[in-house]
Amino acid sequence: MSDKLIEVTEKEGVVRLTLNRPKALNALNSDLIAELNKVLVDLEQRDDLRAVLITGAGEKSFVAGADISEMRDKTPEEARVFASQALTTVKRLERLPVPVVALVNGFCLGGGCELALACDWAIASDNAIFGQPEVGLGVIPGFGGTQRLPRRVGPALALDLITTGRKIDAAEALRIGLVNRVVSAGELDAVAEELTKQFAGNGRQAIRSAKQAIHDGMDQDLDSALALETSLFALGFAGEEQSEGMGAFVEKRKPNF
Template structure:
């Protein structure tokens, strides 16, 4: 591939990834997924990573979906391989040990919605449009939408979106819990910068532990999940981060993590 499909900007461990296919509304094809997977693999190996922000190039779309032109002629076996490629990549994003945030502007449909669902939370501009319209194309979501969407918004709403194919605006996405924040499009960049500063200033070990406790605990019974929380809570006392954080609180100063 001659041109970069994923633009990477690193600012003191806060990494911003921009999917850059604006003429195709940043649609996910095999090349995009392969490059994103490679980038995420590199990020997994980093010790100083604090957070990952992911967005799409241009003002029209976060990601408008998977690339239909590429999918149209696939056989069932090729479709399975394509879905598996996407699932591997989105799982790699989901399991990064640091917070991941989707910055959603414009269309966030199909594979784009599934990409946002693989992030820990999503921030949307007021022009964002969400949906899982695959049934309108004679298929179903294949990048995790039928599984991550009900875990985010509940099975009733997930069934609504996945079986009607209807699109929803940012306000409804906020109401059902699909996104965490909605703001005017002109303010999205400033919020992203503020969020990066906030995440970069928090204790990285404790942030990673909180993410692990929530993600791993969701798939366990309550007693097991509480035991996991206790173990991770105790682990936080094994390093210098807890000493610095609590000392700074007592001394009425800002911690230096």
Template sequence: MREFNNLIYIVEDQVAVITINRPKFLNALNSEVLHELSEAIDEIEKDATIRAVVLTGAGEKAFVAGADISEMHQKNKPEGRDFSFYGNSIFSRLEKLQQPVIAAVNGFALGGGCELALACDIRIASNRAKFGQPEVGLGIMAGFGGSQRLPRLVGSGIAKGLLYTGDMVTAERAYEIGLVNLVVDPSEVLEEAMTMAKKIAAKSPIGVQYTKKAINEGLDMDIESAISLESDLFGSLFSTEDQKEGMSAFLEKRPPVFKGK
């Protein structure tokens, strides 16, 4: 299994688990962490057996407390743009993975950490987790997609309130506004994420992948184009072994065995 300096990467029951492992620094994102996250995504893209991904942070205090300010504070304008572009490119790769990605948010998800969670498909949070985009208090703004993904997820009004004030919200409030899917006790966060990931892994990989594609691409289209995309993807699935197996299993009253073909 691939080893990293700042990440723990394992594959269990067709689920890849990425743990950002800098608990001393509250798992803050620096260039090295981002580079290793990109390499972990490479590993997932090369492994056809992986059907879902779980992303979490080491320790009990933080998922990711933000980007590493000690690395950022001396950057000039071109360097700041390059850092934002680099982080955004990696988060976009995560968002566009064929497999669903579940964020298991075990503590602070602030700044780049909140943006990392936003790039995932689903967010399961500890009841002690806190979310926020505090960048305006540092004289900057969200730079890893927060100004774009947050409004798309919770609506522009709520997003603007969070982005303009830099306020943190509790896990319960994050659930109320649609930022997270589920809030559980701290001891259950990773377990719940793995349970959901394994449930997804048991379904048709192609069906799940096409569903993700339809949602992600359809959100940027007008409704007529999005419906046309859905119909095209739906039709394509009827040429797959998974469709034949899934429907045959249903009619034969047995569990399906999907091969992702």
């Protein structure tokens, strides 16, 4: 592992981002947040992108939270700026048009949990620990946790986790719907590779449209969301993917997307 704050690797349109502050358990400081934002700005321009994987360096931690040593002496205005910068980055990750998958190894606390919540998928190793422990520091989650966590697990469970600050293991995270899958630590990369192969076997634009329909539709009333779905469904017939996909089905062959 190099001394870069974020290691970027790529294979067949799948980009893997490894947050690289293992000695600090990959805690989010201003430099790491700024570097992640810069990388995401570049990824936004990519038409050939199929998926993004995000994980933490080392075996101990995905992201253990925001960097407390940096935050402790901030004024309210400085804290507002810090949170706003982090929120901009987290929203940029969330709004990437392709599937974004968090590979959660070890601690996934505070800002780390908020980062995972912004991903479309979360695959956790069986040693993962989740939580929003900010109240124990005299503050609340500031990178979207009070809004994304109730949308993911419901308001009652979100209030439980945020107001107690308690930590949960991977099994409980799976039970409440915080993560999609739990695997052994040694299987995490293999499962991620299999998932991205599944993405690659489907229409790239169709996947993007599905993500848009779900994300944008969740913030609309049902009739508006259904109209959005209809528009995106119809748009699929304007491209080559629909012709190839349906042609392959009729011809009893695998599509070549």
